[in-house]
Amino acid sequence: MENWPKRKGCVMVANHQSNFDPLLVLSVNDYSLYAPLGFIAKEELKKSHLARRFIFLIDVLFIDRNNPRTAITTFQEAKELIRIPRTMMIFPEGTRSHQQEMQEFKAGAFNMAYQSYVPIIPVTIINSYQIFDRKYKGKKDIHLIFHKVIEPSEFIKLSTDVLSKQVFNITLIVKLKRTLI
Template identity: 30%
Template sequence: MLRTILAITFVTIFLIVSIPIWGILFIVGLFNKHAKDVIGYKCVAWAFGVVAFISGVKYEVHGLENIPKDKAVLYIGNHQSFFDVILGYHICPAVTGFLSKKTFEKVPLLNVWMKMNYCLFLTRTDPRQDLKLIIKAQEFIKQGISMFVFPEGTRSKTGEMAEFHEASFKLSTKTGCPIVPVCFTNTRAVLEAQQPRIKRAHVIVRFLPSIDPNALEGDNKKRIGLYVHDIIEKQLIEDSKLV
């Protein structure tokens, strides 16, 4: 439980101590919005890196060269653990917004950082409201902000992948941005396998080659979610042999 207590303590201290940074970022944003976005994103990415370190997560990162550097992308990841978000946020090289559950919008201080960093909160119960958020995410992508989606909709309770919601891929098909599949292997062993105790674990995060949605044909284009799901699932089987 010591790792859990230390991680929670650090996050709490960070959220409180970082409040003055909001004012600094506001001022920076008046002169240079891009600089404000980058600084704000790096602050949270650094904090999540510290959380991973405190938690004893030994992680390997592969495939960063597969991320296009000149345009926004749609990251699509499998979802086993809260640590998928922590590591994804820490590792993604450019400003990236996450589609998250509505419940996180109610977390004091954290919600400010999330909104500042282009995170959107899906209700999953109000289709009309969620459609507005999807359209807003598309606008972010057109502005050069990458988005990260876990299209299973929730964390896996067994470690097995659930089906992908096809609607998640409209962020790519409507904007033409590349899809970057992201494989998280063994993150469930950090927390969910023995929750609430955090356990040291070896994790692999792999960014697969990007996919051009406009280059797909036939069934792969009609059911792009299934196509990307199968790609990630095959890689997870291979990576599971390495942990």
């Protein structure tokens, strides 16, 4: 948690294993210390009966994955929220993996950080896929790791492809170490 900037807007980037991931991060957000969390989510969540009740209680901006151009407008709105300040979270895999293995990060997800010129916090979520999997009974060993902040001056000259791979590797290395322990 010491890597989460205090009362400052930023972009949080995490792998995505289950529907429970946003709730995990929300549950550790101490609003007296850190900017409230907002999320970038797929448009389809508006139609989900369960998610719809929740997403309108917090800042959630939507992207239509069938029309990637909507991301431009969404990231502009996110930029305004970050200035309030908000921590805007995005899951650059684009979908849940439902397993320990991560999928490639989509480079476009990092445009929000470039447009806002704010720090990026890479986050590794470990074992959240076990929450809804019946074969993992009893105690679940779930971890959130907030990595060292990447300042805008460190990534602004990188392409989104390079930054995407860099953040993917940061989150993946810790996952590999954790599974070997």
